Every structure is written in C-alpha cells, then in structure tokens.
Amino acid sequence: MVRIIKYILYDILRTRFILLYTLFLLVCTVAMYQLDTDTGKVTMSLMNIVLMVIPLVSIVFTTIHFYNSYEFIELMLAQPVNRKVIFLSEYFSTALSLCVAYAVGTGLPVLIYGFNPSSLTLLYSGLMLTLVFVSLAFLASVLTRDKAKAIGITLLFWFYFSLIYDGLLLWVVYTFSDYPLEKLTITLIAFNPVDLARIMMLLKLDISALMGYTGAFYQNFFGSFLGTAFSSGILMLWIILPLFIAMRIFSKKDL
Amino acid sequence: MIDLRNVNKRFGKLQVLDNVSLKLDAGKSYALIGPNGSGKTTLIKSILGMVIPTSGEISVLKENIRSHWKYREKIGYMPQIGHYPDNMRIGQLIDMMKNIRNNVQDVDEELIHAFNLNKILDKRMHTLSGGTRQKVSAALAFLFHAPILILDEPTAGLDPVSVEILKTKILSEKGKGKLLIISSHIMSDLDELSTDIIYLFEGKIHYHDTIANLKEETQEVRLGKAMAAYINQNAFQHTLQE
Numbered sequence: 001m002v003r004i005i006k007y008i009l010y011d012i013l014r015t016r017f018i019l020l021y022t023l024f025l026l027v028c029t030v031a032m033y034q035l036d037t038d039t040g041k042v043t044m045s046l047m048n049i050v051l052m053v054i055p056l057v058s059i060v061f062t063t064i065h066f067y068n069s070y071e072f073i074e075l076m077l078a079q080p081v082n083r084k085v086i087f088l089s090e091y092f093s094t095a096l097s098l099c100v101a102y103a104v105g106t107g108l109p110v111l112i113y114g115f116n117p118s119s120l121t122l123l124y125s126g127l128m129l130t131l132v133f134v135s136l137a138f139l140a141s142v143l144t145r146d147k148a149k150a151i152g153i154t155l156l157f158w159f160y161f162s163l164i165y166d167g168l169l170l171w172v173v174y175t176f177s178d179y180p181l182e183k184l185t186i187t188l189i190a191f192n193p194v195d196l197a198r199i200m201m202l203l204k205l206d207i208s209a210l211m212g213y214t215g216a217f218y219q220n221f222f223g224s225f226l227g228t229a230f231s232s233g234i235l236m237l238w239i240i241l242p243l244f245i246a247m248r249i250f251s252k253k254d255l
Numbered sequence: 256m257i258d259l260r261n262v263n264k265r266f267g268k269l270q271v272l273d274n275v276s277l278k279l280d281a282g283k284s285y286a287l288i289g290p291n292g293s294g295k296t297t298l299i300k301s302i303l304g305m306v307i308p309t310s311g312e313i314s315v316l317k318e319n320i321r322s323h324w325k326y327r328e329k330i331g332y333m334p335q336i337g338h339y340p341d342n343m344r345i346g347q348l349i350d351m352m353k354n355i356r357n358n359v360q361d362v363d364e365e366l367i368h369a370f371n372l373n374k375i376l377d378k379r380m381h382t383l384s385g386g387t388r389q390k391v392s393a394a395l396a397f398l399f400h401a402p403i404l405i406l407d408e409p410t411a412g413l414d415p416v417s418v419e420i421l422k423t424k425i426l427s428e429k430g431k432g433k434l435l436i437i438s439s440h441i442m443s444d445l446d447e448l449s450t451d452i453i454y455l456f457e458g459k460i461h462y463h464d465t466i467a468n469l470k471e472e473t474q475e476v477r478l479g480k481a482m483a484a485y486i487n488q489n490a491f492q493h494t495l496q497e
Contacts, residue, residue, distance in 0.1 A: 003354055014342050071338035077305045079355055080328040251322075254266075254306040 001085050001092075004076070008093035011072070012065065018097045021057060025049075025105025039114030040205055043122055046106065047201050050126045051194055052162060054102065055133045059154040062094050062137035067147040074255055087138075087250045091243060095134045102126050118204040125197035128235045132193045133157075135242040142249045161194045169195070182217045193238045196231050256281045256403060256434045257302060262311035264297055264458075271297045272308065273458035281402065284435035286445040286466070288482070289455035295438045296335060298455065299407055302436075303332055315403070328356065331401035335408045335438075337392035339380040345391060346376030352395055359399065366394040369420045385412050393421055397428065404428060405436045410444055422447065442479035454482070461489070 012018060028049055032042045069090065076086045106126060110119045140153040169188055173181060189195045203219055221227045257279040264272040271294045279285060287295050300306040302313060304320055304327070312319060315326045339348060349367070353359065367373050370390040383391070389412050396404060406425070410418045425448050429435055439445055445452075445466075452469055454462035462469070462485065466478055473488070475481035 007351055011340060011342060069340070072340045074305070074338050075340070076355075078303050078327065078330075078332045078334070079352065080325055081355060082324045083304075252307055254300075 001089050004081070004086065004089040005093045005096075008069065008072070008089060009097060011069065012093060012097050015065075017061060018101050021061075021098075022101040022105040025053075025102060026109065029106045029109040033109060033113040039116065040118065042114065043118050043201075044205060046110075046119075046122055047198070050106070050122060050129065050201075051198055054126055054129050055162060055194060056158050058098050058130045058133035059137045059140075059158055060151065061098065062134045063141050063150050063154045064147075065094055066090065066138065066141040067150065070255075077255055083251045084247060087247050091134065091138060095131055098130050098134060099127055102130055118201070121201050121204040125200050125235075128232070128239070129193060129197050132235060132238045132242075135239050135246070139242040139246040139249075142246045142253060161192050165192045166195065186218075186221060190231075190234045193235055196234060196238075200228070200231050256316060258312075258314045258317075259302075260312045262298075262301060262308045262313060264294075264301060264306060265309045271458050272301065275311070275458070275460055277453070277460065277463070279434055279436065281434045282432045283451055284429050284437065284449040285451045285453055286449035286478075287436055287438040287453050287455065288440070288442075288445065293455045294458040295455055296407060299332075299405055299436065299438065302405065303327065303330065328399075329401055330403045330405060331396040331399060333392045333396035333404075333406045333409055335411070337388045339388070339391070341379070341381035343380050344377050345372060345380070345383075348380065348391070349376075349395070349398070352398065356399060361400065362398050363400055364394075364398070366390075366397050366420070366424055369424070370394060370417060386414060386417070389413055390417060393424075397424060401433075403434045403436075407438050408440070409437065410439065410441060418444075442477070442482060446478035452478075452482075454485075 029046060032045050033039075036042050036045075073086055073090070077083065103123070107123050110123060136157050137154050140157065141150050143153065144150050169185070169192075172188065173185065176184075189199060199218060221230075257277070259275055259277040262272055262275045263270070275294075275298065287298070289295055297306055301308050302315065302320075304324065307321075312321075314320060316329060318326055320326055343351070353362065364373075370393070372390060372394055375387075380388070380391075389409075393406075393409060396406065404425075409421060409425070413421065422444065425435065425437070429448070435449070437445065437448055449466060451465050452462065453460060466481075469485060470476065470478070470481045473481040473484040475484055
C-alpha cells in the first residue's frame with residue numbers, strides 16, 4: 001500500500017494545486033493576523049474561511065483527482081493488487097495531501113501568532129472537515145462514471161451542508177419555537193458535519209454567552225468532555241460511513 | 256487453467272455475455288474473434304477481474320477469482336487501448352510495475368530492447384503516439400514471464416516491423432507451454448499465432464474448436480476464408496430456419 005500511496009502522492013504534487021492551496025491558506029491566515037491584534041476575532045474570521053473554503057476545496061479537488069487517476073486505477077486493476085488497497089491508497093494520499101496543506105497553510109501561522117485552546121479547536125475541526133469532505137467526494141465519484149455529473153453531486157453536497165441545511169434548521173427552529181427544541185437541534189446538528197464543526201468552534205470562543213439560553217445549553221453540552229467526545233465521534237462517523245459505502249461500491253464496480 | 260462456468264454479464268438492458276462456459280488449457284493459444292461489440296473485451300476483463308460478472312463463476316488456476324487478486328501475478332495483459340498516467344515517464348512506469356510485484360529480478364526485457372523503448376525511457380506517456388503506447392503495453396505484458404498471456408488486439412496500430420517483432424515474441428512464448436488468449440480482427444495473424452478458435456457473437460460462444468478442425472469442416476486453407484465460410488453457412492441455416 002505504501003508503494004502505491006507514494007506514486008499517487010507524486011502525481012498529486014506534480015499538479016501543483018496543493019501548493020497553491022497551501023499558499024492561499026497561508027496568505028489568508030497571515031493577513032488576518034496582520035489586520036487584527038485580537039486573536040479571538042482572528043480565530044472567528046478564520047473559522048468562516050475554514051467552514052466555507054475547506055469543504056469546497058476538499059470535495060472538488062478530490063473528485064477531480066479521482067477522475068484524473070482513472071488511468072492509474074485501471075492499470076493497477078490488471079496487476080496483482082487488491083482493489084481495496086487501491087481505493088484506500090487513493091483516499092489516504094488525497095486526504096494526507098489536503099491535511100498537510102491545511103496544517104502548513106493555517107496551522108503554522110496559528111501556532112506562531114496566537115496559540116490557544118480556541119485556535120487548537122479551529123485546527124482540529126478543519127482537519128476533521130477535510131477528511132469528511134474527502135470521504136463524501138469519494139462517494140460521489142464512485143456513484144457515477146461521468147466526471148461532470150460527479151462534480152455536480154459534490155457541489156450539491158457542499159451547498160446542502162453549507163447553506164441549505166442551515167436554512168432548513170432555521171425554519172424548523174422558527175416554526176416550532178414554542179416547544180423545547182434543545183435536544184432536537186443537537187440531534188439535527190449531528191446530521192451536518194459543517195454545523196458540528198461550527199458549534200465546536202463557537203463554544204471555544206467567548207461569544208457563546210451572546211447566544212442566550214440555547215447558547216448556554218450548548219455550552220453545557222458541547223463544552224463538556226462528553227460533548228467534545230460526542231461531536232468528534234459523530235465527525236468520525238461522517239468520515240467512515242461515506243468511505244465505507246464508497247469502498248463497497250468500488251469493489252463491485254466495472255472498469 | 257482458466258475455467259468459466261455460465262458467465263453472464265449485463266450492462267443495464269444489454270446482455271454482453273450470455274451464458275459463456277469455457278475451459279482454456281495451458282500450452283494452447285486461443286484466438287478470440289467476433290464482430291465489434293460481441294463481448295470479447297468484456298470476456299477478457301472478466302477474467303482479469305476488472306468487470307464483475309452478473310452471475311457465473313470464473314476460476315483461474317483452479318481458484319475462484321471472486322474477490323481474489325493474487326492470481327493476476329500469473330497473467331500478462333496487453334489492453335486494446337493502453338491508458339497510462341499522463342505524467343509518468345516510460346522508465347518510471349516500468350519501474351512502478353516491477354515495484355508493485357515486489358521488485359522481481361527475473362524479468363523479460365526482450366521487447367523493451369526490440370522496440371527500442373530503452374532509448375526513450377524519459378519520455379512522458381502523454382507525448383507518445385498510439386503505436387508507441389501499444390509497444391509499451393506489449394513490453395509490460397511480457398515483462399514478468401507470466402504463464403497466462405492475454406492480448407487484446409495486439410497488432411492493431413503497430414507498424415509492420417514492430418508487428419513482426421511482436422509476432423515472433425508471441426510464437427516463442429507459445430512454444431514455452433503458456434496459455435495465450437489473443438483477440439484480433441486480423442485473421443492472417445491469428446492463423447500463425449493460434450491453435451484454437453473461439454467465435455463470439457452477441458455474447459454467445461458460437462464456435463469453439465481447433466483451427467485445423469474448422470479448416471477441415473469448411474475445406475479452406477486459410478483461416479480467414481474458413482471463418483467467412485463458416486459464418487455464411489450459419490447465416491444460411493438461420494434464414495432456412497426462419
């Protein structure tokens with residue numbers, strides 16, 4: 001497996017996209033720290049980048065990469081190599097390169113300028129989100145043979161988790177605002193990795209007090225060790241489940 | 256060596272392989288022929304495990320290939336159209352193939368030299384012409400002394416000199432008691448290279464016998480004529496039946 005990962009990584013590095021992505025994150029993060037001296041506010045602004053840009057880049061890059069390595073996959077399949085090994089190698093090398101880009105691009109400046117628990121949560125949830133969306137991209141890629149269709153599906157995933165789901169959640173909260181919704185919203189949030197990451201981060205910042213009773217309830221739940229374990233566990237599920245389904249489909253796919 | 260039992264493959268509504276049962280033995284060379292879209296490549300890809308049959312069983316060297324992969328060590332495969340990673344150089348590609356087979360030392364580099372590929376090892380795959388890619392595919396198929404060789408239209412797109420080099424190579428490998436499966440549309444090539452013939456039509460095996468028998472049946476000397484005579488005979492019978 002290590003040999004195959006090596007070849008895929010070599011191929012990814014040749015496209016230079018990962019390098020540009022790292023540079024982009026680096027410039028953004030450093031610029032944020034230059035603009036403001038309050039690390040809390042900077043973390044807040046970075047959070048918005050992390051929640052929007054990282055899922056989008058991860059999911060689109062992974063899909064494009066998967067289709068570009070179709071030849072490689074085809075070549076490997078005629079060789080004495082296990083299908084699962086090919087698939088997992090593809091996953092690990094894409095995930096690794098995107099995670100390293102994020103760790104260097106955002107992690108490095110954060111460590112230098114303002115290292116505190118909230119920025120640590122930022123880095124942690126960014127990495128988790130990268131893995132989640134790489135998994136989702138693999139799922140979209142094995143579902144269809146058509147590259148354009150697959151990119152369409154991935155963009156739909158992104159729109160859904162970044163915009164549409166929040167709208168639906170808000171609608172539910174407004175419509176049933178007469179009822180106690182705390183437990184329901186926590187359950188609903190678990191169905192969206194982006195929201196999960198957002199709440200994990202928000203609660204580490206000191207602004208959760210502004211969110212009233214619900215904020216206090218969240219603080220009580222997510223702020224505890226159990227809450228962190230819960231959200232991490234759910235995010236892990238979000239990584240493993242799509243990957244597992246994608247692998248099942250891939251091992252039965254005709255190429 | 257290769258055993259197919261009632262193999263069916265459907266792509267949606269299209270039945271590409273229809274109840275195919277075959278027994279392929281070592282030391283023989285099989286010519287796989289049939290019109291375009293008759294399922295030759297699908298049959299080959301099923302043996303390689305790249306296409307998963309809808310039903311039926313395939314075993315290679317007495318082992319069911321479903322969810323197995325180790326058996327592919329024993330197969331040298333030359334695809335009809337070789338798809339290779341664009342950015343890789345020829346040398347890197349060859350090294351990679353050796354690498355994933357645990358860097359075996361005992362390799363057959365005869366074709367690499369015969370095709371002069373060793374002089375263009377630093378060329379990238381996407382800069383190669385169709386014929387050169389074909390040469391790379393051929394060189395890779397013969398690289399590991401595999402006891403089973405599957406060649407999907409090996410001579411299509413090659414220049415006459417290279418065709419002769421490849422044919423000589425195939426004949427010498429055939430002499431070593433290997434199992435060969437060659438799919439092609441060029442009957443004169445198959446006449447030289449094969450001992451048995453498998454005629455596939457609309458996913459069904461219509462004819463499976465030795466070339467000598469076919470020639471005797473049809474009273475023809477050349478395989479091309481014999482095959483044409485056989486097909487015409489069958490078509491005639493079909494019209495009579497209808």
